[in-house]
Amino acid sequence: MIFTDLDGTLIDHHTYAAGPALAALDACRAAGVAIVPCSSKTLAEMRALARDLALAPAPLLVENGSMAWFPSTWPVLPTGIETLPDGPDGCRVVLGTGADALRAVLPRVARRVGRTLRPLADMSLDEVVARTGLSPGVASLAMAREYSQPFLMDQDDVALATLDGAAREAGARITRGGRFFHLVGPTDKGAAVALVRATCRAGHRALGLGDAPNDLPLLHAVDDAVIVPRPDGSPHPDVVRALPGARVAPHPGPAGWGAMVLDWLARTSAWR
Missing domain, CATH: 3.30.980.20 (Putative mannosyl-3-phosphoglycerate phosphatase; domain 2)
Known part of the structure; x- marks a missing residue:
């Protein structure tokens, strides 16, 4: 599965478009790889974006990991933590503060x-x-x-x-x-990623992509981390220092996202 930041990563920092990443999104759908957005965006923003990008039903990790929304079709819900009904199509797990x-x-x-x-x-x-x-x-x-x-x-x-x-x-x-x-509140993107990963089958592999310091917990919580450069083409120095072993995408935004996701799919058993 793939955990991804949105602004400046899957979607362009200025235009909010995902155009160069669309081929990789198609490849993920074909391979059955779940894409889990993890962003500072609100749930309302993420619902709209998931609809626009035709993302398969998957958890949405909102407001920097403060809440995890699970679709009703998700095979396993978190255990040992309160889930709140969110209409007929899903439920919430609140990790942060109001x-x-x-x-x-x-x-x-x-x-x-x-x-x-x-x-x-x-x-x-x-x-x-x-x-x-x-x-x-x-x-x-x-x-x-x-x-x-x-x-x-x-x-x-x-x-x-x-x-x-x-x-x-x-x-x-x-x-x-x-x-x-x-x-x-006392949470971050990494806590939300860990919550989702705990609901998945043992042995799954997770890719994470992000561009800013608020993505560091996400990138630490996955198996394969990718740093997406900022709009000027340079990766954020604080992120690079914190993750010296991470790969850096060749381009900013969705172009870099698409290139690295296609490369990762080619390297994993999910794609083969």
Whole structure:
């Protein structure tokens, strides 16, 4: 199976299109390889994207691993952890913290680091559209946070480790994606990936692809890790340092994603 980040990885950082990856997506369908998106996106955003890309029913890992959604057709559901019904087509496993509780944590982090932290929730729809390039309809889905608080910092001079340390004092965590910092509960993408992998048959092999520091837990939780370069063609140095043994895709975004997925399929028994 494949666990993948979305923005800047499976879909283009600027256009949000997956065009160069479509052939690899077709090959995954033909090989019966499940594709599990794992992103900072909301469940509403992911549902729409899974529909647009015709992804086979598979778990959706949302808001940086804060919640795992399982389709009703998934063969095995997690054991030993509460599952919440989510309509007739699936269920949720909440790993993180509600957005309202996290909203109360953000001012404490701001005071601790001496910076102004501006949450996405305080931005207008027009501003979110301007900052992200999303359509108004998709931007509204991105703003409908249930388990995280994306934010911007007035000065980009505080190390991520310092921000995260301040959040951990309040029982939360901070990671960084392509555009925003993300305040989440005591979870990450790796915890969500591990939850899904525990429902799979023994001996399965998992590929992971990501481009940013918030993807590091995901990449550590798979068998084969691929770093997708940023739009300028260079891989993120923090990700490279943390994963010196990972392969680096030859191109940014979906072009690199497609090339590495096709190569991985050719190397695995799933493809043969």
